[in-house]
Amino acid sequence: MKVLSLQSTNKPKIENGTQTVRMKFQKARLFLNPVNLVIQIGFKHRKNKGTAIGRAMAFTLHSAMEGAYPNISVNPAKARLSIGVKGNLHGTSVSRSGNSISMSWDPQDVGILSIDANDDRVLLCAYAIDQELAAINEEEIWRSHGQLLMDLPHGMHDLKVHLYLIVHDRTKQNCSNSRYLGVF
16 A cells, blocks of 8 residues: 555644634625725736636735734735736825825836826725725826825714725726825
């Protein structure tokens, strides 16, 4: 008789394996639900099959989860709301004054990945994670503008928000990797 495989007794046993997986899925889904509109743009077209939310879930589960059961959470700085090849904005400066968020960038610095970069649009997402509230800039802002001013909606006035920056083309077919700007 030939032994093909031996069960190793040295492997660490995962405590609460089923609960861990279930909790990771639950936390990832709760994180992504409020920003589903942005996910539908940011994870829209890929060569592999699946839905935009499915690809976002896979990225979040693989790259943004932290902690061990029962203290599992999504790290907002590691999460992405879009994935793509568009070049992101450079030289960004962000500030918040009351209910307004202002951002500026260098419109001349387009990087090597952005063809027709002056036609790119800028999307800023403000996300109050604990309250499950998200907002994006309504006005279409071009990369060439060099600045963006966003007024937070009434329900988010007194909340700390996590900011995510996305650059996309006119048709929203190609996006940049979302960039986490921090908490404001």
